[in-house]
Amino acid sequence: LISVFSQVPSVLKGxxxxxxxxxxxxxxxxxxxxxxxSLNGTVTDLNGNFTLRLSNPDTKVRISYIGFMTEEHTISGQTFLEVDLEEETQLLDEVVVTAEAKKIGGFIPVSERDLTSAVSTVDMKELEEIKVSSVGEMLQGRASNVDITMASGDPGAGMSVRIRGTASISGSNQPLIVVDGVPFEIELDNDFDFSAVTQEQFSGLLNIAPEDILTIQVLKDAAATAVWGSRGANGVLLIETKRGVKGKTTFDYIYKLSILQQPKSIPLLDGDSYSMLMLEGILNSGSTEIPKELAYDKNWEEYHNYSQNTNWLDEITQTGLAHDHNFSLMGGGESALYRFSLGYLDQEGTTKGTHFTRFTSRFNLDYHVSRKLLFSGDLSYAYSDNDLSYRESTEHYQDARGVRQLAYIKAPNMSIYDFDPEGNMSDNYFSPGENFQGSGNRWYNPVAMANESTWNRKQHRLRTKFQLKYNILDNLVFQSFVAYDIDN
Structure with missing residues (x-):
């Protein structure tokens, strides 16, 4: 006798x-x-009725509805269930909603949907986790039609900024830079060649700490730059710094540690391969005169100085470290809003002998005398100390090159340090006055110049601004400010 038991599903109505x-x-x-x-589910109809097929007569059902408290009921063979739900009440704290119109051009509030001119905006909140040390590094790849070229890979080096390409052959192509409504003046020498790259003059932008910047707007076309006149012909960079906000005083400290490394270079020949290639070139040209520097004559007194396998690029390259400290204090009440910040950057370059130190401080104060009258004051000070790698003067050489550029083309069979005829290495750098590549003035020892040369640039910059703003009508504002910019 075989007995089979099965559990018949029940139906719950309610x-x-x-x-x-x-x-x-x-x-x-x-x-x-x-x-x-969850096993099965359903919802109530227009009359609040429901029918639910249960997998087990002894089970639980959960009833939930928006705005009402969730209930659970145990079903023990019941076939009908009537539920009376209670409303759920929660107490909320005060909710304050504030809105601020976006300002395009630094003067007139224009909403993004009403904007018709060519403007790109870079929000610093998107870059908080990215390690950058300058405005140029911020904008690289962040705004369309904006080309930024760094003068070199050295820390603190200048940059060249182009908005919508090059507009002039003989004149300046750099855009106008405006910080908190005040043009950022760049002083040029009277004999300055505008057709040359002017990135060194723009290195002053490095003295604005990225953590002090709120937004950067790039004005590209004539409609967007019209308010700045002819000075905005090459475009305008509008930099807005952070200001105080209403609320309790808050402190922020940010520390960033970065390890800087050069990307892997193209494969370079060693000394032996280089000498063989040069000899092949000489012989293929029909000449039989072989320079002593390539002959590998062991009886020659300079043999050990021209029989090495030197990787000049590796010899001048190092792993750099960057320490970035930033402290800020902000707050304010109904009338006064303030923000104070300090920044210190200590950056070691990837080329030996390069180093950049920057100290920045900024204080912003906004005082609302009434709903219509506003006084504001800004004070900023920046100091930078920059050790750059050696570079030839453009006054003497049209194709002036730096240490790293020469390291790519310097003969790898030459020695870094001087050897005597017996093959004993000294502590003196090997820098002959003439060699088969050319004059020693141009074909110098890159390691010697990286370690021993000095090119230091210090800068002090103090900027102050006092502003008066009076709202005459909703769409009529009187604004006046005076600013001082001391650069040494």
Whole structure:
């Protein structure tokens, strides 16, 4: 005799109402097991009725509805269930909603949907986790039609900025830079050649700490730059710094540690391969005169100085470290808003002998005398100390090159340090006055110049601004400011 037992699924019917007895539409009814997993579910109809097929007569059902408290009921063979849901009430704290119109051009509030001119905006919140040390590094690849070229890979080096390409052959192509409504003046010598790259003059932008910047707007076309006149013909960079906000005084400290490394270079020949290639070139040209520097004559007294395998690029390259400290204090009440910040950057370059140190401080104060009258004051000071790698003067050489450029083409069979005829290395750098590549003035020892040469640039910059703003009407504002910029 074989007996088979099966559990017949049961059906639960019911109705869901609120405290007033009115039926609730769309209430969710779910069957759950002992592990709180959902098995079956349904919702109430227009009259608050529901029908739920249960997998087990002894189970639990959960009833939930937006704005009402969730309930659970144990079903022990029941076939009908009437539920009276209670409303869920929660107390909320005060909610304050504030809005600020976006300013395009630094003067007139224009919403983004009404904007018709060519403007790109870079929000610093998107770059908080990215290690950058200058405005140029911020903008690289962040705004369309903006080309930024760094003068070199050295820390603190200048940069060249182009908005929508080069507009002039003989004149300046650099855009106008405006910081908090005040043009950032760049002083040029009277004999300065505008057709040359002017990135060194723009290195002053490195003295604005990235953590002090709120947004950067790039004005590209004539409509966007019209308010700045002819000075904005090459475009305008509008930099807005952070200011105080209403609330309790808050302190922020940010420390960033960065490890800087040069990317892997193209493969370079060693000394032996280089000498063989040069000899092949000489012989293929039909000449039989072989320079002593390539002959590998062991009886020659300079043999050891011209039989090495020197990787000049590796010899001048190092792993750099950057320490970036930033401290800020901000707050304010109904009338006064303030922000104070300090920044210190200590960056070691990837080329030996390069180093950049920057100290910045900034204080912003906004005082609302009334709803219509506002006084504001800004004070900023920046100091930078920059050790750059050696570079030839453009006055003497049209194709002036730096240490790293020469390291790529310097003969790798030459020695870094001087050897005597017996092959004993000295502490003196090997820098012959003439060699088969050319004059020693141009074909100098890159390691010697990287370690021993000095090119130091110090800069002090103090900027102050006092502003008066009076709202005459909703669409009529009187604004006046005076600014001082001392650069040494």
């Amino acid at each position: 109705k869901v109402i609120d405290e007033t007895g009115e039926a609730l539409i769309g209430v969710t009814i779910i069957e759950v097991n002992e592990l709180n997993r």
